[in-house]
Structures are given as C-alpha cells and as structure tokens.
Amino acid sequence: MKLLDWDEKGARIDGKFLSNRFADDIVIFSRSTSEAEVMINELNEAGKEIGLHTNRNKTQFMKNPWCEGEKIELDGSLIAETTSYVYLGRSMSMENNMKEELDRRRRAA
Incomplete structure (x- = not known):
C-alpha cells in the first residue's frame, strides 16, 4: 500500500493528511465523495496487484x-x-x- 500516492488526500489533522488503515479494516477519510471514489478505486487496484x-x-x-x-x-x-x-469494535x-x-x-454482553 506504500505505492498509493495519498500524501495530499484524506482528513488534515495537525497538518498531516490521515486515512485509517488497520489490517483488513479500512476507513478512508476524504474531503469529498469524488476524492473518496478515487481513493477507494486506487486502493482496490493496489490490493488486486x-x-x-x-x-x-462490506464496503x-x-x-x-x-x-x-x-x-x-x-x-x-x-x-x-x-x-x-462498526470499526474495530466501536460504533x-x-x-x-x-x-x-x-x-x-x-x-453483545
């Protein structure tokens, strides 16, 4: 996933753009649905490789x-x-x- 050029995509927090990725549970932050669409398709193609x-x-x-x-x-x-x-056990x-x-x-208890 290091091949993804996401340095300027996602949500800016403390000056850095973030998108959460944890094992097979992924949340993509973006500024618009068009940016999210580009990111999810890039991620999908990188994964296929x-x-x-x-x-x-689940998407x-x-x-x-x-x-x-x-x-x-x-x-x-x-x-x-x-x-x-639900992401990593939290709603x-x-x-x-x-x-x-x-x-x-x-x-659940």
Missing part, C-alpha cells in the same frame, strides 16, 4: 452534511451509503451518538 479483493458487501460510505457529492462508485458499481458502522456515526454504541455493547 498483491492478491487482495475488496468485499463489496460502504458515510458523509457529513457539508460533504460535496452524492455517490461513490467502485469499479463502476455504486457503494451503499450508511449513517453508522461510528457522524452524530457520535453514544446511546447507539452503549446499546450495541449491552446487546
């Missing part, structure tokens, strides 16, 4: 109300939009609603 494939059933996107764009395509197919997802949403996270953890 080393024998990895994107699970389209979704989430955006805040100020995000430009409405859709993201991966290899010409639309990716589903979601309002929340994530734009509202950062802890009630949903606490309810999810109670159900």
Whole structure:
C-alpha cells in the first residue's frame, strides 16, 4: 500500500493528511465523495496487484452534511451509503451518538 500516492488526500489533522488503515479494516477519510471514489478505486487496484479483493458487501460510505457529492462508485458499481458502522469494535456515526454504541455493547454482553 506504500505505492498509493495519498500524501495530499484524506482528513488534515495537525497538518498531516490521515486515512485509517488497520489490517483488513479500512476507513478512508476524504474531503469529498469524488476524492473518496478515487481513493477507494486506487486502493482496490493496489490490493488486486498483491492478491487482495475488496468485499463489496462490506464496503460502504458515510458523509457529513457539508460533504460535496452524492455517490461513490467502485469499479463502476455504486457503494451503499450508511449513517453508522462498526470499526474495530466501536460504533461510528457522524452524530457520535453514544446511546447507539452503549446499546450495541449491552446487546453483545
């Protein structure tokens, strides 16, 4: 994945652009859906080169109300939009609603 030219893509935090990647769980931060679309397709192509494939059933996107764009395509197919997802065991949403996270953890206990 070092081949990806993402030095100027993602969310700028303390002057650095970040996109979270952890083993096979990946969250891509971007400034627009068009940038996210480029990044997900670049990641998909880089993965293919080393024998990895994107699970389209698990691939979704989430955006805040100020995000430009409405859709993201991966290899010409639309990716589903979601309002929340679980990443590394924690429920994530734009509202950062802890009630949903606490309810999810109670159900799992």
